[in-house]
Amino acid sequence: MVRLPGKFLKNICGLHATPLVEQMGAAMLAPLFCGILLVATVQGDEAFLLENKSPSPISGILASAEVDALTVEPIVMLAGPQGDFPAQFVPNLDSTRRGRYYFLLPVVIPPNGEWNVREIKQAETPANVVTVEQEGAAIVVQVQGKEVLRYHLGLLPSPDLAQPEFGRSGFLHPMRTPLGTIVTDDFPPDHPHQHGVMFAWTDTTFAGRHVDFWNSGKKAGRVEHRELLRQFSGPVVGGFDVQLAHVDLTSGKPIDALLETWSVRVYASADPVLLEIESVQRTAGSTPLEIRKYHYGGMAVRGNRGWYQTDGSGFLTSEGKNRWEGNHSRPRWVDVFGPAEKSEIAGVTVMGSPDNFRFPQPVRLHPDKPYFCFSPQVEDAFTIQPSSSYRSRYLFIPHDGVIDRDRTETVWNSFAHPLTLKKAS
Secondary structure, eight states: OOOOOHHHHHHHHOOOOOHHHHHHTSOSSHHHHSOOOOOOOOOOSSEEEEEOOSSSOEEEEEEBOOEEOOSSSSEEEEEETTEEEEEEEEEOTTOSSEEEEEEEEEEEEOTTOEEEEEEEOOSSOOOOSEEEEEETTEEEEEETTEEEEEEEOSOBOOSSTTOGGGOBOSOEEEEBOTTOOBOBOBSOTTOTTOBSEEEEOSSEEETTEEEOSSOGGGOSEEEEEEEEEEEEOBSSEEEEEEEEEEEEOSSSSOEEEEEEEEEEEEESOSSSOOEEEEEEEEESSSOOEEEOOOSOOEEEEEBOGGGTTOTTOEEEETTSOOHHHHTTOOOSEEEEEEEETTTEEEEEEEEEOTTSTTSSOOEEEOSSSSEEEEOGGGTOOEEEOTTOOEEEEEEEEEEESSOOHHHHHHHHHHHHSOBEEEEOO
8 A cells, every 4th residue: 555645745736734634644635636646456355446437637525426325334434545535424315325425535536547445444433624513593614613604594684674575594604715705795785685605596487476586575485494404514524404495475375386405515625615505496295386487596696795896806607708708608617706805816616517407507697796696597498397306516616816727627527527436346
């Protein structure tokens, strides 16, 4: 087995390691963005095969494709070709055996490469790097003791007491960069119905009625938190699962149209911060919801109000387009950014999964406000039927400074082409 000291990796790649990785003797994210490659084979009685089927090298903290649990313990240490590394299994909500592994790989797996690995029996579980706790009416997630986001369980009331309809629960804010800069906003004066990271449809038909879940000022619909289903901390990943409801207000009494589950996962990565949201929407009853063709609505990000009509703010898409060229284009990822005190520029990049409906999804980039959304209904209408569900997944990267396009593409490939883990034959 080949082992590389963390100091050696840090000196080559110029990045820092977490305390957990220091203990392992390997740098956490350095391999994600540098070109170290060693080849070796690990022998063991119970062997597993870790495969990289993507067109680019992969390392750092990443998730596997869905798989049945391969070990008894949810958190294990694995012996790999270039060192030992932790793997954490997170089961799906509807299964204790089916889910995804999250890995902290010591060095790169080359394109179309594979590792033979084996489980190492550990005397104790590694310490949590990601902590998830409830503070009052919010879920707070920290990485290495620094807050990266909050999810609002309780209703945040409207700052305008004369317009209580703008109050909302069930969204993320604030979201922070590694330096602590807040890249989201809530109740912005120009659009008080926009809230951090939120999901709402705009132009819909439910039971023959027109319902707008986005523009809460119309009092036709709203989205609200319903239930905290699960929360967990961990050495590689932490997160929580919640249920939300999309409520029709047009019939004289509130009626649930959709029930939505958010599965939020935050990686044990301090720089860059990496977090994902998987949303699954189902009809609340036997009535379908038609999402009509419209120019905005969907998974949305409202950026910092300091980026509104400010020099140095804007958008960049995976195709290199700005806010004017990129509106209603179909990029793999979008970055919204603006001026910041600690790094001159800060922003958040959001990536859509290739498994999402109509991927790459059209995006709405506002002509002067710092918000955008992934909007598949820009192309055409579609319907969420009682017999089906609308599932989508996004990776968020809040960042300090101008984004590195090459680094962002590397992260994109690790997100779009998850590793596979299986028992070795």
